[in-house]
Amino acid sequence: MTAVTAVSGETSACAAAPARFSVESRAPYDPGGGRSPAELRAIFGSLCRDPSLRLNEAGRQVLRMLDACSAVVRDRQRIIDTVPAHCREPLSQLADGYAEIWQLLADDLR
Numbered sequence: 001m002t003a004v005t006a007v008s009g010e011t012s013a014c015a016a017a018p019a020r021f022s023v024e025s026r027a028p029y030d031p032g033g034g035r036s037p038a039e040l041r042a043i044f045g046s047l048c049r050d051p052s053l054r055l056n057e058a059g060r061q062v063l064r065m066l067d068a069c070s071a072v073v074r075d076r077q078r079i080i081d082t083v084p085a086h087c088r089e090p091l092s093q094l095a096d097g098y099a100e101i102w103q104l105l106a107d108d109l110r
Helices: 002-008 037-049 057-082 085-109
Strands: none
Touching (some): 037 057
16 A cells, blocks of 8 residues: 555655646646656655654655555656546646645745
């Protein structure tokens, strides 16, 4: 299970907010303000090894959320290819909304 991997400290995922695309452009999304997926995986791995996060329930919940977000990086094209046409717009609205919330969280943590 992916959440177990995140809590155990293995670096199998990276954190990224959902990608935003215009209909006209399908250019690759650059997650993390220029950070590569490898850099994001390294940051995530470091957080997974931090006892102050791993050893309390709130910290483990944060690690599980970050690990779940990594599915967007790993499986983005498969998600795009398999989402039914009638679900695309609601899913894009949800991704936009979550991306805004993640950005607020990032800003609050600075």
